[in-house]
């Protein structure tokens with residue numbers, strides 16, 4: 567199969583969807599890899615490195631879209647790309663469609679086969695292509711929270727770890743999945759007092775076995791959030807209902823009870839955000855203040871540490887890219903239930919329930935779109 571690797575064009579997105587090491591594996595399996603000129607530069611990979619790994623270099627995104635059977639991105643296609651996608655072409659990337667109706671409609675209009683990294687799911691419920699970036703974003707959330715607590719950044723001037731004789735800061739984490747656990751590990755390591763909430767008792771039981779003593783685990787409910795948010799210096803939004811719009815857990819009213827200059831990091835912003843007052847921001851202009859509280863809502867946090875993230879992402883995506891390229895989308899979707907759950911929009915139909923429900927649109931099981939139907 568001819569596979570195209572686009573240069574990312576979302577604001578300050580520095581990742582690339584395949585490393586030269588990944589290209590080498592794909593070409594060894596007989597695939598042709600077209601890499602857009604300078605696509606890997608910000609992640610530390612030159613065009614020469616891609617050529618050496620067996621790729622061909624394409625000068626423009628137009629060339630990638632016109633020649634490739636499968637196009638890979640990291641982030642969702644941007645507006646300038648909507649009309650370049652072709653019917654039947656596989657788009658393999660993060661999409662987060664339930665948070666973006668304009669994008670969903672563009673993907674429907676394109677007639678392409680949209681397989682979203684973030685909804686590929688294993689039988690145990692885990693999300694193998696979201697996990698590495700959630701690990702990055704969870705760890706980064708505390709780094710950003712600590713930074714924006716500094717007074718010159720609009721924060722209240724608290725050092726998360728405290729010092730001998732002075733209290734550490736309070737960190738409240740909503741959601742104890744991959745993002746939440748990684749955030750908790752970092753915050754605990756700094757010496758903060760950490761409260762982590764989840765709705766799954768089993769998950770809380772597991773975390774109580776593995777987390778350090780300065781991590782307190784509580785059942786999530788509106789009452790608990792209302793209560794604990796008052797003392798929080800940093801709040802991390804880390805909930806997920808796979809493929810669906812994030813539930814709104816922190817209301818504007820609750821902000822009034824918070825400390826002025828506290829920092830809220832809404833990692834779940836890519837699925838719409840879990841604070842009522844969240845709206846997407848960029849690495850270039852990452853924060854704004856609502857009700858005296860600093861909001862950090864960058865939807866592509868891992869793009870800020872691209873050298874780490876690109877390697878972590880290719881480690882996870884490569885086996886799936888190889889399978890789809892080797893089998894074609896239909897056989898891969900038929901035979902691998904993990905990849906089937908990645909199919910969000912196929913040939914103009916929404917094939918993922920959470921996306922159809924988000925916009926009250928029609929849902930079509932992907933099996934109805936197989937050729938022998």
Ligand SMILES: NC(=O)C1=CN([C@@H]2O[C@H](COP(=O)(O)OP(=O)(O)OC[C@H]3O[C@@H](n4cnc5c(N)ncnc54)[C@H](O)[C@@H]3O)[C@@H](O)[C@H]2O)C=CC1
Pocket residue numbers: 684696697699700701703740741742743744745746763764765766769786787804805806807812813815832833834835836837864865866867868
């Ligand atoms: N902004 C960014 O750059 C990035 C954002 N993300 C996003 O972060 C979010 C979290 O991802 P993961 O941790 O990988 O998901 P996950 O599925 O591992 O964890 C989600 C957790 O939320 C819990 N949960 C659901 N409803 C809840 C509620 N009402 N209260 C408390 N907990 C609740 C679930 O039980 C689960 O443990 C997703 O929206 C993901 O797309 C991930 C990576 C990068």
Ligand SMILES: CC(=O)C(=O)O
Pocket residue numbers: 660662684696699700836865866867868869
């Ligand atoms: C998960 C995601 O959206 C990101 O890494 O940007």
Ligand SMILES: [Mg+2]
Pocket residue numbers: 836865866867
């Ligand atoms: Mg994102």
